[in-house]
Amino acid sequence: MPVGGAGGPGDGAAEPGTVRPGGRTARVRAAVLEAAGDMLAEQGFHGLDLAEVARRAAVGKTTVYRRWGTVAGLVADLLTDMAEQSLPRSDTGSLEEDLLANARLVARTLSDPRQGPLFKAVIAAATCDARTAEALHRFYEVRVAEWAPCVQEAVERGELPGGTEASDVVRAVSAPLYYRLLTTDAPLDEAAARRAAGAAVAAARAGAFVRTP
Incomplete structure (x- = not known):
């Protein structure tokens, strides 16, 4: 559900997520990000306090x-770490199986007792905090780029029309699962994952995601 140190804005230090630390620095970062993720899941973005994160870590x-300067800087680094730690894409040679694996991964992540509330908190924060929104966009850009080759390879195999926008197909798999998470209390189960993947495949085969001039 993604290193480096940064001071406050304007001090010339690297932005969080641009420098990969090692040794003790890496251990400190891991402890701080774990504490920040726990607090986000428990209390939401507005309950995140740097002093309390430091105490917990x-x-x-x-x-x-x-190093992080602000809550937004800390959340940005957390999302960077989550993107990097996410599981790599499946490569089954079948578009249906690849996208079903993606749907299952998304559903499993959003159903997790910690990750689900964490994502809800970050999404909510992104609606009112520009830096968090930017970090969230980068997170999804990384994840979509990881899975887009599944669709590109399907186009090359002749399973999908030429000109299909791979990134849009991948987003179409996740979209109904996030909508279900944010607007209902219905479970994100195997049936939901299969419906999401199946709908995306059917739409892609029908040419719904072909780029137009």
Whole structure:
């Protein structure tokens, strides 16, 4: 459900997510991001406090403030880490099976007791915080790019019309699952995953995602 240090805005330091740390720096980052993810899942974006994150992670407040600067900076780094840690795409040689694997992964993630509330919190925050929105967009760009080759290869095999926009097909798999998460209390189960993948495949074969001039 994605390193590096950054100070406050305008201090010339690297933005979170642009420098990959190692050793103790990596351990500090991992502890801080885990604490931040826990707090997001428990309390939402507006309950996220850098001092409390530092306490939970057993890290000095100065380190957290110097490195991430703001709550938005911390969330941006968390999303970067989540994108990098997400499972790689499946490659079964079948469009239906590849997209079903994607749907199952999305459903499993959003159903997770920690990851589901975390995503809800970040999505809610992105509606009112520009930096969080930018980080969320980058997260999904990474994930869509990971799975787009499934669709591109299907086009090459002749399973889909030429000119099919691969990224749109991948988004079409996830869209009904996120809508279900955010607007209902219905389970994100195997049936939901199969419907989402099947609908995306059917629409793609019908040419719904072919690029137009």
